[in-house]
Amino acid sequence: MKMQVGILGYGNLGRGVECAIRQNPDMELAAVFTRRNPEKVHILTESAKVCMVDEIESWTDKIDVLILCGGSATDLPEQTPKYAKLFNVIDSFDTHARIPEHFANVDAAAKEAGKVAVISVGWDPGMFSLNRLYANAILPEGKDYTFWGKGVSQGHSDAIRRIAGVKDAKQYTIPVEEALEAVRNGENPELTTRQKHTRECFVVLEEGADAAKVEEEIKTMPNYFADYDTTVHFISEEELKANHSGIPHGGMVLRSGKTGWNKENSHLIEYRLKLDSNPEFTSSVIVAYARAAYRLAKEGQTGCKTVFDIAPAYLSSKSGEELRKMML
Amino acid sequence: MKMQVGILGYGNLGRGVECAIRQNPDMELAAVFTRRNPEKVHILTESAKVCMVDEIESWTDKIDVLILCGGSATDLPEQTPKYAKLFNVIDSFDTHARIPEHFANVDAAAKEAGKVAVISVGWDPGMFSLNRLYANAILPEGKDYTFWGKGVSQGHSDAIRRIAGVKDAKQYTIPVEEALEAVRNGENPELTTRQKHTRECFVVLEEGADAAKVEEEIKTMPNYFADYDTTVHFISEEELKANHSGIPHGGMVLRSGKTGWNKENSHLIEYRLKLDSNPEFTSSVIVAYARAAYRLAKEGQTGCKTVFDIAPAYLSSKSGEELRKMML
Numbered sequence: 208m209k210m211q212v213g214i215l216g217y218g219n220l221g222r223g224v225e226c227a228i229r230q231n232p233d234m235e236l237a238a239v240f241t242r243r244n245p246e247k248v249h250i251l252t253e254s255a256k257v258c259m260v261d262e263i264e265s266w267t268d269k270i271d272v273l274i275l276c277g278g279s280a281t282d283l284p285e286q287t288p289k290y291a292k293l294f295n296v297i298d299s300f301d302t303h304a305r306i307p308e309h310f311a312n313v314d315a316a317a318k319e320a321g322k323v324a325v326i327s328v329g330w331d332p333g334m335f336s337l338n339r340l341y342a343n344a345i346l347p348e349g350k351d352y353t354f355w356g357k358g359v360s361q362g363h364s365d366a367i368r369r370i371a372g373v374k375d376a377k378q379y380t381i382p383v384e385e386a387l388e389a390v391r392n393g394e395n396p397e398l399t400t401r402q403k404h405t406r407e408c409f410v411v412l413e414e415g416a417d418a419a420k421v422e423e424e425i426k427t428m429p430n431y432f433a434d435y436d437t438t439v440h441f442i443s444e445e446e447l448k449a450n451h452s453g454i455p456h457g458g459m460v461l462r463s464g465k466t467g468w469n470k471e472n473s474h475l476i477e478y479r480l481k482l483d484s485n486p487e488f489t490s491s492v493i494v495a496y497a498r499a500a501y502r503l504a505k506e507g508q509t510g511c512k513t514v515f516d517i518a519p520a521y522l523s524s525k526s527g528e529e530l531r532k533m534m535l
Numbered sequence: 536m537k538m539q540v541g542i543l544g545y546g547n548l549g550r551g552v553e554c555a556i557r558q559n560p561d562m563e564l565a566a567v568f569t570r571r572n573p574e575k576v577h578i579l580t581e582s583a584k585v586c587m588v589d590e591i592e593s594w595t596d597k598i599d600v601l602i603l604c605g606g607s608a609t610d611l612p613e614q615t616p617k618y619a620k621l622f623n624v625i626d627s628f629d630t631h632a633r634i635p636e637h638f639a640n641v642d643a644a645a646k647e648a649g650k651v652a653v654i655s656v657g658w659d660p661g662m663f664s665l666n667r668l669y670a671n672a673i674l675p676e677g678k679d680y681t682f683w684g685k686g687v688s689q690g691h692s693d694a695i696r697r698i699a700g701v702k703d704a705k706q707y708t709i710p711v712e713e714a715l716e717a718v719r720n721g722e723n724p725e726l727t728t729r730q731k732h733t734r735e736c737f738v739v740l741e742e743g744a745d746a747a748k749v750e751e752e753i754k755t756m757p758n759y760f761a762d763y764d765t766t767v768h769f770i771s772e773e774e775l776k777a778n779h780s781g782i783p784h785g786g787m788v789l790r791s792g793k794t795g796w797n798k799e800n801s802h803l804i805e806y807r808l809k810l811d812s813n814p815e816f817t818s819s820v821i822v823a824y825a826r827a828a829y830r831l832a833k834e835g836q837t838g839c840k841t842v843f844d845i846a847p848a849y850l851s852s853k854s855g856e857e858l859r860k861m862m863l
Binding site for chain 2 (some may be wrong): 479
């Protein structure tokens with residue numbers, strides 16, 4: 208019997224999870240739960256059901272792991288503790304500052320129900336976090352760097368779209384090549400926000416909008432753009448659709464550290480991702496951790512976990528013996 | 536009370552472990568065990584003892600983890616199972632093909648004695664293995680690549696030194712830049728041995744030796760050089776000492792994979808190491824896993840583990856709460 212997976216929320220992430228499940232022969236999508244009218248939600252997997260989220264309680268015996276594909280701002284803080292009372296769950300909660308609070312809420316719910324919950328799964332938080340941890344444990348004396356991009360920042364694109372006169376927009380976060388090279392050369396630079404990333408915006412204006420005013424509003428927007436060197440390009444709606452409809456992303460986590468009795472030797476650890484589709488890669492990480500959650504639950508473990516708490520072997524469909532033979 | 540560490544074998548790796556312990560305030564070097572005359576072995580840590588290996592049994596109560604710093608060819612296959620009967624142990628066994636057999640021997644010994652043993656710790660096997668596993672679990676449909684270097688291969692340097700007429704030698708393994716670029720571009724190339732790495736040799740001849748004959752012998756040596764494009768430089772002993780006395784190494788593990796309902800999106804995961812000192816970096820990984828072994832043993836776990844079986848949080852001296860707050 209294949210591991211039965213449920214998806215709650217069918218946006219970019221939910222669809223990515225659906226695709227990732229198909230690439231893992233030991234699992235099967237059982238159902239997608241939605242707040243929309245199920246008849247209007249068209250999924251790709253013929254064998255799976257689309258259900259209203261209100262029906263989810265009748266699925267507790269039929270689903271091994273429920274993957275929560277909502278947003279971190281309002282959905283997950285409520286959903287993850289709620290559904291950890293009924294299912295083993297995974298989420299991709301990515302509001303770094305609120306992780307401790309979210310962990311505590313989910314942990315209490317999952318422990319009470321005897322379920323396993325894995326939070327903040329994806330690439331950042333997720334694979335980038337793992338690489339920060341491993342690199343820090345190996346090189347206790349050193350310096351960490353995280354660069355993001357080149358990739359689309361959904362949050363920054365949304366911020367531009369909220370400006371009066373903007374019809375549509377896409378924002379790319381781009382690491383500064385010189386800063387990255389300095390880190391890779393072991394120079395251990397101190398880098399300001401401006402020195403690490405630039406921001407490039409492609410904006411479609413409403414008819415009659417004032418381009419200069421929009422550009423000024425973008426470039427001076429606090430938190431989002433004011434601390435960065437920002438370039439704004441005004442383009443047509445057709446051009447935006449043709450050249451900027453993808454959701455690529457990526458980045459690098461680096462740690463530069465010293466070893467030796469007199470710290471005479473330098474080392475560089477770099478983890479790099481280059482992703483055509485941010486939501487599909489995030490989904491692929493989530494699905495691997497869904498397998499881990501399923502196995503941990505079978506072993507009788509309960510409570511909230513993060514990527515830090517899960518031994519790598521749990522992610523793979525291969526046995527320990529196969530892994531040692533093929534990958535060690 | 537700090538975690539008490541023992542070192543068996545005081546070569547490059549043993550000295551690296553000694554240095555790494557000093558960078559981790561929660562541990563302390565208790566003793567170095569040697570097959571040589573202890574009076575002739577001069578270690579760097581004033582508070583630690585140097586003892587003959589015959590005395591090691593009297594240290595079972597005084598050492599939390601014993602780090603085995605011998606070689607994989609003859610030392611570790613015998614030492615690791617032997618000392619896993621007395622101590623929690625770590626080794627860096629790196630004969631990939633013999634890992635299953637070594638695992639079985641060590642597992643039996645450690646389980647019988649109620650100890651934890653962690654084998655094949657370092658960067659390859661070790662961190663590279665981990666990255667192969669994570670990347671394969673995330674992108675089940677894809678292709679793996681491992682490149683080594685630029686770095687010194689001890690085995691290849693030794694092979695050159697065994698040739699008649701050679702006084703000393705150093706061999707560098709170098710990844711082929713074009714091959715690496717093709718992988719990074721997502722071209723998924725099929726690469727032969729020759730297309731992935733070149734070999735560069737710096738050789739000091741004995742007086743009167745025939746350079747052309749030595750060069751021919753190197754370039755045609757089966758397994759070591761015959762399948763590679765090899766360059767041989769003849770240099771003076773002084774030049775070898777001045778420019779080639781370091782032990783740098785490194786390399787990259789890459790996985791290129793597809794996601795999406797029709798596999799329409801490509802992703803690249805790359806893990807890269809650039810190391811001034813191969814033995815010191817290996818030692819730093821070993822010491823982090825020594826911490827993990829100590830904690831696993833305290834929890835009552837027993838038997839043989841690899842990097843695949845150990846949750847990342849065990850490697851860090853920070854608490855779960857701190858890790859979630861600072862690194863997730």
